[in-house]
Amino acid sequence: MSCRFFAAVCLSVFAAAPACAQSSPMRPRITGISHLAIYTSDPAATEHYYTVIVGAAKLPDPENPQGVRYALSATQFIEVLPLPPDAGVNRLDHSAWNVSSAEGMRRYLRARGWKTPARVRQDADGSRWFEVLDPEANKVQFVQPPANAPRIVNPNAIGRHIIHIGFLVHSRDKEDTFYRGLLGFRPYWWGGSHPGHIDWVSQQVPDGHDWLEYMLAAGPGAGIPATMSQRTLGVLDHFSIGEVSVPDAYKVLEAGDRLTSRHDPAPKIGLDGKYQFNLYDPDGIRLELMNFHATDKPCCSPFTAADPEK
Secondary structure (H helix, E strand, O other): OOHHHHHHHHHHHHHHHHHHHHHOOOOOOEEEEEEEEEEEOOHHHHHHHHHHHOOOEEEEOOOOOOOEEEEOOOOOEEEEEEOOOOOOOOOEEEEEEEEOOHHHHHHHHHHOOOOOOOOOEEOOOOOEEEEEEOOOOOEEEEEEOOOOOOOOOOOOOOOOOEEEEEEEOOOHHHHHHHHHHHOOOEEEEEEOOOOOOOOEEEEEOOOOOOEEEEEOOOOOOOOOOOOOOHHHHHHHOEEEEEEOOHHHHHHHHHHOOOOOOOEOOOOEEOOOOOEEEEEEOOOOOEEEEEEOOOOOOOOOOOOOOOOOOO
């Protein structure tokens, strides 16, 4: 082989390498939950619930001027939006995940054939994000938090870490093609209210310990079942704040006369072996206070990944 020919081959190989890398971008890190966006039919009652009972900080919403953010930390919040006229019983707009690069995630999904917007958006706070639909048409956002997010002042917050979110899911297999196949979510735990039946499937983010809970109680089909009530849907569409001790958090709420919304009678140990206590916002969205760690053996399945931390 002549030196000239060898050099030409080397140049062609090196020239092709960047093109291959561009056509198959790596998935950026998915580090945890960003937020859950919900609707309200009573903004004043909802503000009281999230600021007084939950203790979150009320902030403007740079994504939607008609919305409000109730922040638990610099990178996690509940976004509350006005109730659309066609919402019916639905009170969930979208879920959102923190990523290391919004543009990198957009390119990654696009390269794998997933429908994505033409560009990411940048909000006034410096965050970058875009939105897609998952296999069951649930809206999902990927958020790159601002580089220097301001510290959140919420001294009365009942917790500062959203450890999981959950929503109605019909097909575990269909949703897995996206969350596990494309995004790399990892199994954490699954369980059911009856032996041999799976109602809940928990999938952790690939680069952290927050998780998504498939709520499989709706049966086959698509969308919100016509017979499902707003109250039932609010149990399925939920978020969870982590606690070192749910019984202690309950005592704080009780002592502060903050248990003024619909709620469970008292904390209890769930089928996953963790203490939990459920409260409901004025439109029925469930907040599940949950221990970071189990105190009893879980039913149905062992935990297959590390628990989230405070």
